[in-house]
Each structure stands twice: as structure tokens, then as C-alpha cells.
Amino acid sequence: MTNLSTKLLQLEESGRPIQVGIIGAGKFGSMFISQSHRTTGIRLAGIADLSAQRALDALKKTGFPEEKYDISATLSIEDGIKANKTAITTDSAQLIATPGIDVILEVTGNPAAGVRHALLCCEHKKHIVMINVEADVLAGPLLARKAKEAGIIYSMAYGDQPALIAEMVDWARTAGFNVVCAGKGTKHLPQYHYSTPDTIWTHYGFTEEQLASGDFNPQMFNSFLDGTKSALEMSAVANGCDLSPPTNGLGFPPCGTHDLPNILKPKSEGGQLEKYGTVEVVSCLEKDGRAVFNDLRWGVYVVIEAPGPYQRDCFAQYGLKTDSTGRFAAQFKPYHLIGLELGISIATIMCRGEPTGQCKTFASDVVATAKRDLKVGETLDGEGGFMVYGKLMPAEASLAIEGLPIGLAHGLVLKRNVQKDQGLSWQDVEFTDRSQAVAVRREMEAIYREEFRLKTKVTNGVH
Numbered sequence: 001m002t003n004l005s006t007k008l009l010q011l012e013e014s015g016r017p018i019q020v021g022i023i024g025a026g027k028f029g030s031m032f033i034s035q036s037h038r039t040t041g042i043r044l045a046g047i048a049d050l051s052a053q054r055a056l057d058a059l060k061k062t063g064f065p066e067e068k069y070d071i072s073a074t075l076s077i078e079d080g081i082k083a084n085k086t087a088i089t090t091d092s093a094q095l096i097a098t099p100g101i102d103v104i105l106e107v108t109g110n111p112a113a114g115v116r117h118a119l120l121c122c123e124h125k126k127h128i129v130m131i132n133v134e135a136d137v138l139a140g141p142l143l144a145r146k147a148k149e150a151g152i153i154y155s156m157a158y159g160d161q162p163a164l165i166a167e168m169v170d171w172a173r174t175a176g177f178n179v180v181c182a183g184k185g186t187k188h189l190p191q192y193h194y195s196t197p198d199t200i201w202t203h204y205g206f207t208e209e210q211l212a213s214g215d216f217n218p219q220m221f222n223s224f225l226d227g228t229k230s231a232l233e234m235s236a237v238a239n240g241c242d243l244s245p246p247t248n249g250l251g252f253p254p255c256g257t258h259d260l261p262n263i264l265k266p267k268s269e270g271g272q273l274e275k276y277g278t279v280e281v282v283s284c285l286e287k288d289g290r291a292v293f294n295d296l297r298w299g300v301y302v303v304i305e306a307p308g309p310y311q312r313d314c315f316a317q318y319g320l321k322t323d324s325t326g327r328f329a330a331q332f333k334p335y336h337l338i339g340l341e342l343g344i345s346i347a348t349i350m351c352r353g354e355p356t357g358q359c360k361t362f363a364s365d366v367v368a369t370a371k372r373d374l375k376v377g378e379t380l381d382g383e384g385g386f387m388v389y390g391k392l393m394p395a396e397a398s399l400a401i402e403g404l405p406i407g408l409a410h411g412l413v414l415k416r417n418v419q420k421d422q423g424l425s426w427q428d429v430e431f432t433d434r435s436q437a438v439a440v441r442r443e444m445e446a447i448y449r450e451e452f453r454l455k456t457k458v459t460n461g462v463h
Contacts (some may be wrong), residue, residue, distance in 0.1 A: 004344065007351040008041025012098060018350045019045040019081060019094045021126075022118060024107035024219075025058040028131055028160075031339025032105065034062035039343045044082070045101055046077040048092040055088045077101070085328035093450060095118045103346050103369050105157075107131045107339075109220065111138045111407035112437035118143045119440075122150035129345045131157040134363045134383065137235045138407035138437065140359035142444035153349050156357030159298050159341030162236040166357035169241045170301040177304040181264040181278055182243060182327060185296030186230050186250040188283040194371045195226045196386045223384030227252070228406060231366045231392040234279040238364040240357050244278045255282035255302075256294030260330035261323040264303045269328070276305075279364075279392075301332035361449045366390040367403035367423045374418040380429070382410030399449050402426045408438060 011017055018041060025047055037045040042063075047055040052073045059069050069086035080087030089095055096104055096117065104126050106117045114135020121128040128147070129193040136143070136156075147154035156163035161184045162274045163380040163419045169182050195203055197218040201223055203210065210216070230250060231462075238245050247433050253272050255263045264280060265271030273280065284295035305328055306312035312326045368380070368388040373403045381387050383406055390406035397403075404412075405426040412429040433439045 004347040008347055011041040015075045017043045017073045017345055019043050019100050019102050020207055021046045022105040023048045023092045025055040025358045026047040028137045028339045029107040030058040030062050031294050032342040033058050035340055037064055044086045044345055045081050046087045046095050046193045048095040051091055052088050052090055058230050058363050093120055096126055097124050103127045112136045115139050115437045118385050122146050125152055127153045127239055127349050129155050129157050133236050134407045137232050138405050139444050143360040144359040153355050155345055155355030157342055158270050158344040158356040159338045161336050162233050163357040164300045164336055165237045166240050172302050172304050180276055180303040181280055182302045183280045184283050187286055187297055192225050193220055193227050193389050197222050209398045215320045219384040226389040228383050228390035230281045231390040234392055235366050236363040238279050239359045239361055244395055249391045250281050252281055252283045254286045254292050255453050256292050257296050257332055258294050260301055261303055263329040265328045299332055299334040301330055362395045365395045365398035365405045367398050368406045368409035370420050373461055374414055376414055376417055378414050380409045380412050396452050
């Protein structure tokens with residue numbers, strides 16, 4: 001990345017800045033907006049949000065220069081590009097279809113909207129940064145294929161943890177190391193799986209002053225706490241880096257940065273992992289609620305293994321923190337700045353023709369799992385709600401039980417009782433393939449079910 005700013009400067013000087021459209025003016029979107037006008041070679045051409053006022057508020061509160069956007073929210077996107085002003089629309093499809101837009105940032109957090117926008121980007125040949133991890137895990141393996149067929153780049157979002165983890169995994173492999181484990185930190189206790197929007201602030205730790213800012217959605221933040229968001233992000237990493245999810249879901253072991261190489265190695269080597277090449281999330285809390293020393297709550301990591309005695313000696317000589325054998329070592333980044341760093345994805349796509357991480361395979365899935373006993377006739381309330389949390393599992397295991405993806409566990413009516421901690425299946429709910437998101441997901445399941453079947457036949461020596 002050492003010369004991206006130089007390449008952006010060249011675009012600026014040649015009068016060809018990158019024109020960006022963003023869909024969603026919430027927290028993540030606002031963080032990007034705050035930096036967009038400060039980045040040479042990048043222009044925020046348009047913002048699409050269901051509320052034009054929310055988009056205007058995001059521009060104002062982030063310090064976006066008033067002379068650089070249309071305060072009337074009446075200018076078309078095309079006219080805005082000509083006038084070098086950010087335009088505002090409530091029509092995301094119009095933003096995607098506008099000639100001159102180079103890159104779309106999908107920041108809605110709504111899985112169905114993310115699928116729709118990705119398919120529209122394929123249709124209109126617009127690169128897309130899928131900040132919407134819910135959509136990426138729901139259908140990313142198929143959306144990435146469709147994007148490639150359309151000749152566009154489908155990318156993870158730099159600044160968000162999955163892309164930062166993917167970067168560290170790529171670094172390790174490029175340097176010739178096997179990846180033992182990769183993941184992130186968070187705040188988690190086992191009982192948090194059953195947290196609801198009513199209990200979130202008790203657990204989370206925000207002050208009254210912070211909450212008074214109005215920038216905090218309780219259901220969204222509850223998805224961080226109940227383990228759903230961690231499962232989604234680790235599924236994105238597994239699918240993007242060809243790593244394996246733990247068979248029985250994330251363990252959330254308490255772990256400080258000094259202990260990463262001790263804990264995040266296989267059980268056969270004295271650690272807590274079931275095998276090599278997996279993903280895991282570490283908690284900043286001990287099981288009794290005490291704070292972990294040297295926690296990694298906001299960061300990301302990768303654990304590597306010295307392939308031989310010479311490399312192990314080099315680990316020691318250059319001060320790497322290793323396990324007691326000296327074989328396993330960790331690299332970590334203590335923080336991530338999500339939307340503030342998003343320009344790196346845009347620059348990488350347009351200056352290098354590469355994504356900052358991308359879904360490559362269907363290795364893992366996140367299945368809706370009951371927080372309590374659920375009854376026939378109840379309507380599911382989705383990610384971060386009162387009824388289900390997302391559990392990470394291998395994709396083949398999810399297909400075997402016809403697992404209901406967490407991204408579609410909203411607005412569906414139960415037709416069977418489901419016990420607490422049980423994973424839901426398609427057979428438990430009323431659904432219709434007339435929904436675009438459902439149809440795309442079911443198409444993806446059929447494709448990979450057949451691919452897994454063929455892979456198993458080949459593995460067994462049958463062609």
C-alpha cells in the first residue's frame with residue numbers, strides 16, 4: 001500500500017478522481033463521509049439513504065464542507081458530479097445506475113438490500129465494497145462469482161475487521177508461513193448469547209453521555225454482544241481466506257495479546273484449537289467477568305508457526321512473543337477504525353484492480369439459533385433481537401441440517417416449535433422464493449450442495 005496516495009494524487013492531477021457512491025448514512029457511512037473530502041483523488045459523488053435528512057445530518061455532523069454538497073437535496077447525481085458537489089437521493093438503484101460512478105459502498109447492514117445492490121452493481125458494471133457483512137455471509141460466495149462474471153470487483157471493506165484479518169493472513173502466507181489461526185478480539189461471556197436489546201446497555205459499558213448522542217442502535221449493538229456479529233465476521237474471514245470454522249462454533253476463549261500463541265494453537269500442541277488453519281475470537285473478559293490482561297477487544301491477529309529451527313531462532317532473535325516452544329508466534333493489530341480507513345479499499349480497487357479481501361469459497365455459515373424456546377406462530381425478529389443469535393458452523397454442516405441463515409431470520413413466521421439453543425432450519429419457518437434474497441440464497445445452497453457432493457465422490461476415488 002506504500003504508493004496508493006501517490007496514485008491517488010496522479011488521478012487528482014489528471015482530473016480523473018474516483019467517483020464514489022455510498023448507500024447508507026449510519027455510523028459506518030458517517031465515518032467514511034468524514035474522511036472522504038479529505039482524501040486526494042476521491043470524490044463522494046452521492047449518498048443514497050431512505051431518509052434524505054439523515055444523509056444531510058451525516059454530512060453536517062462529520063464536518064463535511066457545506067459548499068461541497070447539495071444542501072437542498074434536489075440535485076441529480078449526474079449534475080452533482082459535474083458541479084463537484086455531493087448529491088443526495090433516496091433511490092439507491094438510481095445511484096448505482098448513474099454513469100460516472102466508479103465504486104459503490106454498501107453500508108446498509110440489511111442482508112436483502114445488500115444482495116439487491118450487489119446484483120445491481122453487476123448489472124451496471126460498478127465495483128462494490130460490501131461493508132454489509134450480513135449480506136456477504138448470506139450470499140457472498142455466489143455474489144463474488146456473479147461479480148467476476150460481470151467484470152467488476154467485489155471487495156471486503158478495509159478498516160472493518162474481516163479485511164484487516166485477511167490482510168494479515170495474506171502477509172503470513174506471502175512470507176511463507178502457515179496460518180495456524182486468525183481472528184479478532186471482542187467482549188464476550190457465555191451468557192451474552194441470550195442478551196436482548198433490553199439488556200444490551202447494562203452489558204456493553206457505554207456512558208449516558210455516549211448514548212445521548214443518538215448514534216447507537218440497541219439491536220445492532222446487541223448483535224455485537226450476543227456473538228452474532230463475531231460469527232458473521234469470522235464466517236467472512238473463513239470464506240475469504242480458506243480457513244475453517246470451529247466445528248461447534250466460536251469458543252471465545254479469554255486471551256490477552258501475550259497469550260495468543262499459547263492458547264490459539266491446536267490441542268495436540270497444548271493449545272485450545274481443534275486443528276490448524278481455523279478462525280477464532282478471543283474475549284477481553286475472563287469467564288468470571290474480570291478484565292483480561294493485555295486484551296485485544298478492538299483488534300485483530302494472526303498466529304503463525306516457525307517451519308523449522310532456523311526460523312524459530314529468528315523469532316527469538318527479533319523479539320516475537322511466542323509460546324513456550326518458540327514455534328508459534330502471533331502478530332496483532334490492537335485497533336481498527338472501520339469507516340475512517342475505508343478509502344484504502346476504494347484506492348486499491350481503482351488503482352490496482354484488486355479487492356481488499358474477497359469471498360472465495362463457502363467454507364462456513366452462520367445459522368440462526370434460538371435464544372429461548374420459540375413457539376409456532378411467532379415472527380422472528382432477526383439479528384441482535386430477542387429471539388435468535390447467529391452461530392458459526394462449517395458450511396457443509398449447515399447444508400446438512402438445512403440451516404436457516406441468520407441474515408434471513410427476520411419477519412419469518414415459525415411453523416414448528418424450536419427449543420432454546422437449537423439451530424433453526426428452513427423447515428421451521430414459512431418462506432417464499434419470491435423474495436430475491438431467499439431465491440439467491442437457495443440458488444447458492446443448491447450450487448454448493450452439488451459441489452460438495454462431487455468433491456466427496458472425488459475424495460472417495462469415484463469419478
